[in-house]
Amino acid sequence: MSEEKEITIYDIAKHLNISATTVSRGLKDHPSINIRTRKKIAEAARQLGYRSNTFASSLRSRRTQTLGVIVPRLNSSFMSAVLAGMENAASREGYNLIIAQSLEQANKEMENAETMFNKRVDGLLVSLAYGTESIQHFDIFFNKKIPVIFFDRVAAHPDGANVVIDNYGAAYQVTRHLIQQGCKRIMHLGGNTLLNVYADRLRGYKQALADHKLPFDEKLVLNGNLTEEWGTEAAQYILQFKAKERPDAVFSANDTAAVYCMIALKAAGIKIPQDIAFAGFNNDPISKVIEPNLTTVNYPGYSMGQAAVTSLANHLNGNTDINATNTIVLRSELIIRDSSLKNK
Amino acid sequence: MSEEKEITIYDIAKHLNISATTVSRGLKDHPSINIRTRKKIAEAARQLGYRSNTFASSLRSRRTQTLGVIVPRLNSSFMSAVLAGMENAASREGYNLIIAQSLEQANKEMENAETMFNKRVDGLLVSLAYGTESIQHFDIFFNKKIPVIFFDRVAAHPDGANVVIDNYGAAYQVTRHLIQQGCKRIMHLGGNTLLNVYADRLRGYKQALADHKLPFDEKLVLNGNLTEEWGTEAAQYILQFKAKERPDAVFSANDTAAVYCMIALKAAGIKIPQDIAFAGFNNDPISKVIEPNLTTVNYPGYSMGQAAVTSLANHLNGNTDINATNTIVLRSELIIRDSSLKNK
DNA sequence: ATAAAAAATACAATCGGTTGTATTTTTTAA
DNA sequence: TTAAAAAATACAACCGATTGTATTTTTTAT
Numbered sequence: 162m163s164e165e166k167e168i169t170i171y172d173i174a175k176h177l178n179i180s181a182t183t184v185s186r187g188l189k190d191h192p193s194i195n196i197r198t199r200k201k202i203a204e205a206a207r208q209l210g211y212r213s214n215t216f217a218s219s220l221r222s223r224r225t226q227t228l229g230v231i232v233p234r235l236n237s238s239f240m241s242a243v244l245a246g247m248e249n250a251a252s253r254e255g256y257n258l259i260i261a262q263s264l265e266q267a268n269k270e271m272e273n274a275e276t277m278f279n280k281r282v283d284g285l286l287v288s289l290a291y292g293t294e295s296i297q298h299f300d301i302f303f304n305k306k307i308p309v310i311f312f313d314r315v316a317a318h319p320d321g322a323n324v325v326i327d328n329y330g331a332a333y334q335v336t337r338h339l340i341q342q343g344c345k346r347i348m349h350l351g352g353n354t355l356l357n358v359y360a361d362r363l364r365g366y367k368q369a370l371a372d373h374k375l376p377f378d379e380k381l382v383l384n385g386n387l388t389e390e391w392g393t394e395a396a397q398y399i400l401q402f403k404a405k406e407r408p409d410a411v412f413s414a415n416d417t418a419a420v421y422c423m424i425a426l427k428a429a430g431i432k433i434p435q436d437i438a439f440a441g442f443n444n445d446p447i448s449k450v451i452e453p454n455l456t457t458v459n460y461p462g463y464s465m466g467q468a469a470v471t472s473l474a475n476h477l478n479g480n481t482d483i484n485a486t487n488t489i490v491l492r493s494e495l496i497i498r499d500s501s502l503k504n505k
Numbered sequence: 506m507s508e509e510k511e512i513t514i515y516d517i518a519k520h521l522n523i524s525a526t527t528v529s530r531g532l533k534d535h536p537s538i539n540i541r542t543r544k545k546i547a548e549a550a551r552q553l554g555y556r557s558n559t560f561a562s563s564l565r566s567r568r569t570q571t572l573g574v575i576v577p578r579l580n581s582s583f584m585s586a587v588l589a590g591m592e593n594a595a596s597r598e599g600y601n602l603i604i605a606q607s608l609e610q611a612n613k614e615m616e617n618a619e620t621m622f623n624k625r626v627d628g629l630l631v632s633l634a635y636g637t638e639s640i641q642h643f644d645i646f647f648n649k650k651i652p653v654i655f656f657d658r659v660a661a662h663p664d665g666a667n668v669v670i671d672n673y674g675a676a677y678q679v680t681r682h683l684i685q686q687g688c689k690r691i692m693h694l695g696g697n698t699l700l701n702v703y704a705d706r707l708r709g710y711k712q713a714l715a716d717h718k719l720p721f722d723e724k725l726v727l728n729g730n731l732t733e734e735w736g737t738e739a740a741q742y743i744l745q746f747k748a749k750e751r752p753d754a755v756f757s758a759n760d761t762a763a764v765y766c767m768i769a770l771k772a773a774g775i776k777i778p779q780d781i782a783f784a785g786f787n788n789d790p791i792s793k794v795i796e797p798n799l800t801t802v803n804y805p806g807y808s809m810g811q812a813a814v815t816s817l818a819n820h821l822n823g824n825t826d827i828n829a830t831n832t833i834v835l836r837s838e839l840i841i842r843d844s845s846l847k848n849k
Numbered sequence: 850a851t852a853a854a855a856a857a858t859a860c861a862a863t864c865g866g867t868t869g870t871a872t873t874t875t876t877t878a879a
Numbered sequence: 880t881t882a883a884a885a886a887a888t889a890c891a892a893c894c895g896a897t898t899g900t901a902t903t904t905t906t907t908a909t
Contacts, residue, residue, distance in 0.1 A: 236807070260588070525865090558865050564895070
């Protein structure tokens with residue numbers, strides 16, 4: 162239809178024979194503009210095909226209605242659920258999302274942070290990269306009082322809020338469940354313990370053992386990157402044990418490693434759960450497909466994304482002080498499936 | 506470290522006793538600025554902690570270095586691969602991504618398009634929603650010569666480019682493969698045929714049947730939303746056939762439906778592939794976990810994302826005319842696994 | 850009817866770069 | 880040595896909305 166020249170508030174002003182100021186305020190429903198005038202302005206704007214110029218607006222008002230998101234990787238079932246939840250909440254709150262991935266590299270994460278900073282995002286949502294050891298690169302945000310929320314993979318910072326699940330508690334529950342099934346030598350497949358998520362899961366595992374008077378054996382903990390290949394390798398590690406010493410259960414810090422470990426063990430003739438019981442973490446779609454179905458922890462990615470954005474938006478709107486709610490812990494739950502049910 | 510007042514080009518200008526114009530041009534390596542001056546400017550900028558103000562820049566130059574992405578849903582394995590590829594290419598080309606989901610609703614898609622338009626994205630990447638019947642809401646972009654690229658779920662438009670795979674050809678190959686395995690009554694689980702992807706897959710299926718002198722039977726085509734639940738229901742449909750008429754193969758338009766259909770059939774005592782052979786589409790992670798492993802078509806989501814963004818960026822940089830390359834077809838490949846190997 | 854208070858509107862500076870054109874400086878050629 | 884051409888830099892308007900303050904209009908009270 163129409164095109165050519167862009168309509169500005171000045172065009173509306175001229176059209177109605179009023180000032181640009183009034184138009185500007187009228188369009189935002191400013192109370193000091195007569196309600197009839199506001200109506201006329203809105204009508205004229207519609208007629209003329211006006212659309213607001215975000216830059217001009219942001220340039221002056223210093224707000225962009227944009228949130229930055231930095232994640233290690235976009236392509237995981239968990240992360241895409243998080244993003245879906247974030248997008249949902251952001252759109253409800255009138256924000257847009259700018260998304261970047263660090264690919265697990267600290268320097269990429271720093272670059273991303275800088276870009277987001279220059280784009281003047283109103284707030285930042287971060288799940289930290291594998292390789293990130295310091296979070297100094299977010300100081301530019303803290304210094305400018307731009308709120309930063311860490312989720313999933315978090316770091317402690319006096320000015321940043323965290324959105325997490327109770328990794329410790331969940332891991333404790335999983336381990337206790339395995340113990341209750343009669344398992345005595347429970348192996349743990351873990352991730353990089355520099356990251357809170359994996360450190361906490363390991364802690365929960367250890368504590369559950371201790372509370373049930375089971376010894377902690379270093380040989381029963383294997384840390385790695387939790388990929389398909391690594392899960393397969395972990396199976397080889399398990400098969401090396403002498404019959405007597407072989408673990409009778411595996412608690413993996415994610416479902417991918419658990420599933421590929423199971424596949425390899427099954428191929429080697431191990432019966433699951435009879436010989437070795439299994440439990441994973443995340444409730445990834447593959448956990449419902451593997452046979453036997455994998456016991457796991459439901460990690461509410463969608464809710465986490467929503468919670469993180471909602472909390473950020475509340476803060477930006479001045480509804481809540483971000484320091485008041487420093488940490489949000491979401492409920493996760495143990496999902497028991499056949500892979501861990503020895504007595505059935 | 507530093508904070509307080511923002512450094513502008515005027516500060517740099519004053520600092521070096523030159524004009525703001527020179528600073529502006531110098532920062533962009535404009536050829537008409539002496540190279541020594543450029544060095545001095547860059548150095549001063551660094552020292553003073555200057556960061557460019559995107560709005561001021563965009564306001565004048567009318568470019569945002571931002572691309573809009575509208576997808577039906579973020580949380581699918583395929584889409585997250587696409588996004589990862591897009592982000593990768595975008596970051597390489599110096600663009601940011603603004604992402605929104607239509608949740609398969611046409612009106613949400615329209616809203617998103619409008620927001621993107623107001624945010625003045627330099628280009629738009631779209632995979633259409635289920636419910637979208639007209640693509641008029643993108644006319645605002647076409648009118649302003651803002652390039653739009655459709656991917657995966659596309660629509661024909663004289664000014665819009667498409668990035669797709671050869672759905673027809675892939676479906677043809679899958680069907681032919683099943684026929685070559687000796688299957689005679691091949692069922693097709695399909696999606697909404699208003700969408701190119703599903704329409705083309707159905708066409709490929711039909712043509713392969715025709716080319717091999719197999720009759721087309723309407724009762725052997727079931728269209729639905731291809732979810733887990735629907736896949737389970739499809740199994741019930743299949744079980745209703747009389748023994749003689751029961752399909753001996755299933756070609757599903759996605760892996761999710763295929764896998765959940767398989768699970769239900771296996772529970773009912775059907776042997777796969779002996780009784781019924783299976784093939785899916787997408788190469789979803791679950792296809793490698795189900796037993797037997799699912800024959801499928803590898804859908805290169807990551808490459809698709811990269812290709813779409815790269816093509817858009819090239820166009821924006823004036824390297825290529827978008828009308829010159831109207832359609833990009835990516836290579837997909839048939840992955841044969843045990844679920845379809847009857848003779849083994 | 851008139852002064853004071855409240856409501857509505859307008860003025861004008863501002864945000865921070867960008868860009869067409871003009872001016873100054875340097876280089877080249879005669 | 881000087882005029883012409885090329886290179887480098889500066890001027891100043893501009894992009895389009897926002898906002899503190901001033902002005903005008905309307906309402907209220909006396």
